[in-house]
């Protein structure tokens with residue numbers, strides 16, 4: 001397997017015009033899959049709240065839970081950069097809280113970097129983390145932790161005013177020392193301009209083809225979630241439907257007595273059975 005991805009790799013990729021890939025994972029096995037596929041970064045996203053915990057938003061997931069999931073993922077990843085998401089209210093309260101939360105991600109969970117949402121409003125928190133040697137990935141545009149303020153999950157930056165704000169937020173993150181910025185659900189024209197203006201890489205999700213990299217949620221990419229996917233998701237497989245069929249086949253075979261056969265069973269020396277007589281004829 002190739003050399004380990006670091007934050008320097010991200011900078012080198014932008015300079016070389018080579019695109020960056022990132023996919024979420026929430027446990028060791030998922031981390032292993034993403035890592036083995038040669039994806040550059042594994043994001044332990046707070047989307048775990050929706051994908052694994054069954055919530056409608058990312059707001060309920062706690063810092064302890066994020067540390068736990070990140071620790072699990074870390075055990076499965078050898079080469080990719082492991083980025084741990086800071087959950088809602090673990091950093092919005094100021095630089096000291098941000099430092100504590102980010103510190104736990106590196107110290108207790110083994111993350112290589114943290115991600116947090118927001119621009120100018122969190123610039124001081126980003127600066128404090130970077131000064132302490134904690135690499136920070138920013139996240140602007142549709143920031144799901146602000147879903148209540150946005151009034152729903154909607155594309156951001158469509159008006160002139162809002163587009164200027166998203167750009168300002170991205171620039172503030174760069175000035176604060178972030179090594180990279182996720183652009184979520186912004187029009188592709190805006191994503192292109194932000195990508196051209198920033199010297200650090202942009203990673204898009206629902207932001208069109210002109211960013212320096214792309215990120216998707218693992219379960220979206222694999223088609224593991226029920227119901228229609230958002231427009232920006234490409235489902236590279238339909239593992240949810242395939243898993244459903246496999247489970248139904250197991251149910252039917254057990255009910256019909258077709259599983260298990262001797263092929264899936266352990267045999268013993270017939271001498272050891274002497275004295276334990278069968279009640280009925282054995283097939």
Ligand code: KIV
Pocket residue numbers: 024043044045046047048085182184205215217
């Ligand atoms: O939590 C997450 O999965 C994310 C990605 C959508 C970027 O933040």
